[in-house]
Amino acid sequence: MIVAFIQRAIVQSIPLLFGSTGEIITEKSGNLNLGTAGVMYVGGICGVMGAFFYEQSVETVNPILAVIIPMLTCILGSALMGVIYSVLTVTLRANQNVTGLALTTFGVGFGNFFGGSLIKLTNADVPSIALSATSKCFKTTLPFADKLGIIGDLFFSYSFLAYVAVIIALITSFYFNRTRSGLHLRAVGENPATADAAGINVTVYKHTSIIIGSIIAGFGGLYYVMDYANGVWSNDGFGDRGWLAIALVIFAIWRPNVSILGSILFGGLFIVYNYIPDLSLSSQELFKMTPYVVTILVLIITSMRQKKESQPPASLGLPYFREER
């Protein structure tokens, strides 16, 4: 049962890991994108739309195309969300919090609208779309996983997107700490005026990291539908995962490698109520709160320790305009 719990926790953690890695990249450029929940939702529905029309148009699905088409539509959708946010906050210097919150509302509305439209197209009895063929392609696991016993179950039983999430997080960590461009990005988020004076193109870094961050977050939505939910899209099924991803950013003190373990912890805390017998409905909800409680604890601890390195990027949330004094 413990193995099953950890497995479920990891499956649960992947959308959070995608979301938080994307959000960390965005925040490192000094932009707080509270629209991540909306971005992930749009990433999910766009993947669903790609898969839906591909499944409708062919007799039998080609496994490669069945994976690539939803991924491309997902990238397109979440990148567009990133563009909306970056144009508003970087180019037009709109308030980041308001823009982000609006983006969440917009993203959820967008997802529900097209989700509802697709459900109508299928003339199904249930308010959901099942894309089992596509989901099957996404969920292809390594062939030798079954033969390795517990180790296979724990480490090799997941679909490829899960490994992609971990690899992206590790690469991002390496990028921040060891590469020149990563140093520049961190400088932009810490002190854009300094970065600017040092000859770094602040605007380009901000736009790029917001859009790439959004694409990565969008994968979280895609993974949720295609893998976690077995290809079944139902409106509002995504739940609070977007906000959990933002909380995870704080929990991981803006480090993607910490975020890998943090996401598994969050995933575990999020589903632990299923494994505790005889819980009433209300106490289940209490258990679902634990990730947030842990986040608050981390916030308290980091602010008490006052270590500069574990603080958010110094210019997070502030617009940058060169000629303003």
Place this chain on the structure above:
Amino acid sequence: MNRQVAIELKNISKSFGSVYANKDISMCVYQGEILSILGENGSGKTTLMNMISGIYYPDSGHIIIDGEEAVISSPKDAFKYNIGMIHQHFKLVDVFSAVENIILGLSGSSILNMAAATKKVKEICDKYGFVVDLNKKIYEMSVSEKQTVEIIKVIYRGANILILDEPTAVLTPQETQKLFSILRKMRDDGKSIVIITHKLHEVLSLSDRVAVLRKGEYIGDVETKQTNEAQLTEMMVGKKVELNIERSEPVNTVERLEVKGISCINRDGIKILDNISFVANSGEILGIAGIAGSGQRELLESIAGLQKLNGGEILYHDPKTGFTENLRDKSPVRIKELGVRLSFVPEDRLGMGLVGNMDIVDNMMLRSYKKGKSFFLERKQPKNLALKIINDLEVVTPNENTPVRRLSGGNVQKVLVGREIASNPTVLMAAYPVRGLDINSSHLIYNLLNKQKENGVAVIFVGEDLDVLIDLCDRILVICAGGISGIVDARSTTKEEIGLLMTKTNRGDANES
């Protein structure tokens, strides 16, 4: 003359909104010289230099480097022309180490090789004699160390033209001397150095040539050898200014504020104030000298009731009632009612004294909002006060309803100091009231302080310019690492004596043994 022109400006203009910051400026910088750019606040010195370093782009005019027109539209372009600027507010990333800051923005291998970079930086340090720990994080550094990092950063980029914006404003006299010797070494190395300043004695001791700006216009340049303070001042302000501060003899002095052995320990357990005792008399200006961060701020804040003390007492002799009260247990509101006014002008001007987004009238009301009995606020008196301050102190502002944030630094300061003085205090504490102000406005403030002194106010003046402290104050208290290292008579002391007291370390040694 056969000097090589390093950079030439032709008819440069730049305006912000409807205000000209620079108007039709033409000038040259030669190779291997130290050029001072001198001018009052808002005369456009920094704006002009920002255009050379790519922060601003000129509205019209040409910049010519090596005989060709240069287009400098970003700091990156400036580096391409080997121009480097050290800004007044350091452009460093706090959580990065010195080396990380130095290599920031440079192109090169995409994977960082910190060891090689550190080695290269070390070579520069050895060449010019910089002393700094390269792996230290910026937030752990002193101001002088940060400045060193800034200079190394610019040289690392191969700059031949160095622009320094008021580099000595935050340094002790000793650190300033060290900086000057490094700058001279660079000049002898063939680099051009442009230094923006309004400290005349530094101009005269350091530079080869002085260029003067006034109200955004270029007035002219002179060889430093052939000029003097009076001529430079006249060029700067356009009229002869009396540079002497008129210091009257203190009359009818009585003890107003008595500080007895106060000590204070900060959150990290470090002693910031160590057994400080002194007396501030009415009708006298007591100066406080010391290296920035030696405890001046905490001392004033203790008197104003903003700092928790670990020992000692602060006795206030009320001139109205004749009673003596201990301020140590009083709230800031009660202390203010007694007439103790703190006018604090820290580096971050809008931090403690004024609210940036509020206009001048509203900022006046921050002091008087408790007055009056009506439920509604009285706006007329604050408005009159605002108008009076704008008029008396020559605050440059469109009108009294302009948010303070939009005023230039010097004008913000005038508003703050004007308000504090207007409230008729019995003890006036002013910390760095002239920081960043030009000569003209500085003297306005000095005169105001003198007037307060003549009215029988006990004035405590924390300053950084020792010349001014010696000319303005009656007695000077020198503070070093939280303790008093000496109280001297301003009329008979010398800069050297104060400078020594500021860095006196034997007191600390004695404590440890």
